[in-house]
Amino acid sequence: MTRADAAQRLAELRERIHHHDYLYYVEARPEVSDAEYDALLRELKALEAEHPDLVTPDSPTQRVAGAPVDAFQPVEHRVAMLSLDNATTPDDLREFEARLSRAQPGQRVGYVCEPKIDGLGVALLYARGRFVRGATRGDGRVGEDISANLRTIRSVPMRLKPGPLAAVDELEVRGEVYMPRDEFERLNRGLEEAGEPTFANPRNAAAGAVRQKDPTVTARRPLDAFLYHLSWSPGLTFASHWEALEALRAAGFRTNPRAVRAESIDAVIAACARLEADRDALGYDADGVVVKVDALELQRRLGSTTHHPRWAIAFKFAARQATTVVKAIEVNVGKTGALTPVAKLEPVPLAGVVISNVSLHNEDEIRRKDVRVGDTVLIERAGDVIPYVVQVVAAKRPADSVEFKFPDRCPACGGVAFRPEGEVYWRCTNTACPAQLKERLRHFGSRRAMDIEHLGEAVVEQLVDRGRVRNFADLYELTAEEVADLERFAEKSAENLVGAVQSSKTRGLARLLNALGIPMVGERVAQQLAARFGSMERLQAATAAEVAEVHGIGERIAASVTTFFAEASNREVIARLAAVGVVMTEVGFTAGPRPFEGKTFVLTGSLPTLTRDAATDLIVRLGGRVSSAVSKKTDYVVAGDEAGKKEVDARRLGVPVLDEAAFLALARPAS
Ligand SMILES: [Zn+2]
Structure with missing residues (x-):
């Protein structure tokens, strides 16, 4: 291409790209695809690279070509x-x-x-x-x-x-x-x-x-x-x-x-x-x-x-921002147990309404904005958006202000609050927490949990509002006469509800665990826990490390489970459920022989056919437990290839070492 041809083509390309830029950015009605546009731009760049002296200041390639500056020139x-x-x-x-x-x-x-x-x-x-x-x-x-x-x-x-x-x-x-x-x-x-x-x-x-x-x-x-x-x-x-x-x-x-x-x-x-x-x-x-x-x-x-x-x-337009003072930070409990901090404000008019409190959403949000009691805050209310804190006016912070510390107890019931790792909300773990009781009861009776037919929203509302049901266990003590007393309740449907409650006793451990509403424990995790531990008693006695060993569960869920059982009111409700005859074991689990009952295993090296998870599942299903370190209390070490130090420890302590075949033979009576 001659220099004159190049100049001609460059002018054409600049013109066409300017035109497409205009259509795209100003008129918002592009006529070419992104690919076609990119092809033009690539051709322009390539041609300009060959003829740097033909680059004009208005070339589309010059839009981002400016060099950094130390200071802007006055104009x-x-x-x-x-x-x-x-x-x-x-x-x-x-x-x-x-x-x-x-x-x-x-x-x-x-x-x-x-x-x-x-x-x-x-x-x-x-x-x-x-x-x-x-x-x-x-x-x-x-x-x-x-x-x-x-x-x-x-x-x-x-x-x-x-x-x-x-x-x-x-x-x-x-x-x-x-x-x-x-x-x-x-x-x-x-x-x-x-x-x-x-x-x-x-x-x-x-x-x-x-x-x-x-x-x-x-x-x-x-x-x-x-x-x-x-x-x-x-x-x-x-x-x-x-x-x-x-x-x-x-x-x-x-x-x-x-x-x-x-x-x-x-x-x-x-x-x-x-x-x-x-x-x-x-x-x-x-x-x-x-x-x-x-x-x-x-x-x-x-x-x-x-x-x-x-x-x-x-x-x-009417102002949408205003400044006011945070008088207090309160923590509310949502119906799912989430603790939500709310700033109580010196009431201030804003866009047509008086604002006296704004949600601070969660602990991270408070930290990020560093909102404290006594702070002057800039709040905004835009259209349908709920009012929120834009920022703290740092210059007006009182000298004696202290950082807000998030409570580790539920403000509604005093129960243990727990923030699952990776989540933004602290949650009250007390199943009897009055702030979340209705929601918990509805979940408890839902189809995939205890499946209590007739335990509808209206019934739950009345049972809780009348103070008749304060926790899950109270449900099982309801009589048909009491239920018939509720509004819009015929005698027949009262009997149906009481019957449904009674027949839910035999749902088994997995359903019960799901029904309890333990944070992070849904249907699938509940089934895994039930399959692994077999009974409520064993699950409650398990350490976080033992729960975490269950395949697919891990430390975060394990921490949530053990925190839940650490709450005294939860243990009390479970004891009462057991007392009224709610089944606390997994059906089928206790039927088989449990040859590993009370035995502790350590797994090391890679086994020829079993994965680590499969071996762990088998041990726990048969009543044993898996530990990570070899000690005098270890009953067996199951060693595969490249077993290393643990096998050496076992031999030194006189702990029997099994290969996979011997391990499976030991498990055989169960299968
Ligand atoms: Zn609570």
Whole structure:
């Protein structure tokens, strides 16, 4: 390819990629697949690599090519970026109109209303249609040159579409850079997983990205931009702001589709109300509506004060954040036994309601935000979202404040609280805990647990509310007369329920273990425990290490099981269940011979046919137990290949060593 051909092809490729970028990032209606797009970009990169002198600053490859900088260069704005006066009520908007008519009597005024995005104001400079420079608002007069970072935002055009704007020698456009809400959430999730600090809101995240010293970091932060103001365009005249917006759109800028024209202040008030009602559906944070006089000639005549233009005002949405003081941190017990911390607040009005408490979710959340009693906290309530603590106002923390310590006892019943490893919630393990009794009873009677027909929700409600049932064992003492006393209960159905309760006694150990609602013990684990230990008595006597040896159970579940049985009220309920005749063994388990009863085994080396798990299962099923170290109390060592030290220990202590064949022979009477 000749140099001239290469230049020609490069120009074509740049043009096509700019076009597809525009369709994808501005119009959101791509015409090519990602693969086709990537092919164009690859060809461009390859050709540019061959002809580095033909790389132009507006090439799509240059979006992330900026080098890190130590400091941003100051940029003086063509026209000062003033802030806007505020309105918070419809009356404020009417007062705004009254001021306009006083300044320009007899003038009919039309308006444009646009969502006020909670992002970072920027000014973009284009020379004859090419992106030259982008700057922050700064103090309104002098901002900082963040061109390299703005280039990474794909909806910011590097080259304008042919037309009047592209022909202007020097054009300045203003807009707002922001982070879409879903991208913000994705970014925070990623940061959290990486163990890095998260951002409090999309605005902070966008601000951090825009002022990044390294553009490659900015490029990884998903920013977007809306452009809304043609601030410098010598030689171009438009009759209205609306026309200027249309010209921006035609030149390839992303403008806000929610911008509307309003013919009167009443129409403005209605537009503001509509946007406020929709604010959660916008996909980005907006904190109000910018209302501008539409006619540009009228804007010029109205002019500005030293602080604000007289022809625009910002209508602010109702505040969604407030600060208040944490008076106490209480812990509630959910119906599944989960302990949930709640901050009791000095009541504060927020977005139309008075907030006096917010959930702190769990122990990790309290730690992460380090919320303490006495702290001043920033809380937020957005739309349907329940109020939450954004952050602690560190500067207002009392000198004597102490870190919150999560209770290890249930606040409702005083039972042992347990936080299973890998879970975020502490749970009350007391099966008789009043806060969770109804939920536990429903689970106890469910089909895959004790399968008690007729023990429906309404019955459980009444039995618990009347104080007749305080734990599982109370169920078995119910009489038909008592049940018939309940509302909407015929004598016949009372008898049915009592009959169903009585016949549930023979469900067996696996079902019973599932029914007890031990944290982390569902149907499958309950079956494994029942198969392994055979009786409630043996399971209760087992150490955590012994439970953990069961195939597929492990230490986390084992800790949960032993914590459960350590709770005195649980042991008491189980003893009462046994006393009324609930079967505490696994059917079929006790029937066979138990040749290993009371024997302790140590497994070492690899056996020819049995896996370690299979050998362990066999030993436990036949009544023995497996230990990890050889001692004088060991009855047998079962040794396979490469047995090593344990076999040596066994021989030294005189413990019999079995190979697999001898071990199976010993087990044979059972099979
Ligand atoms: Zn409790």
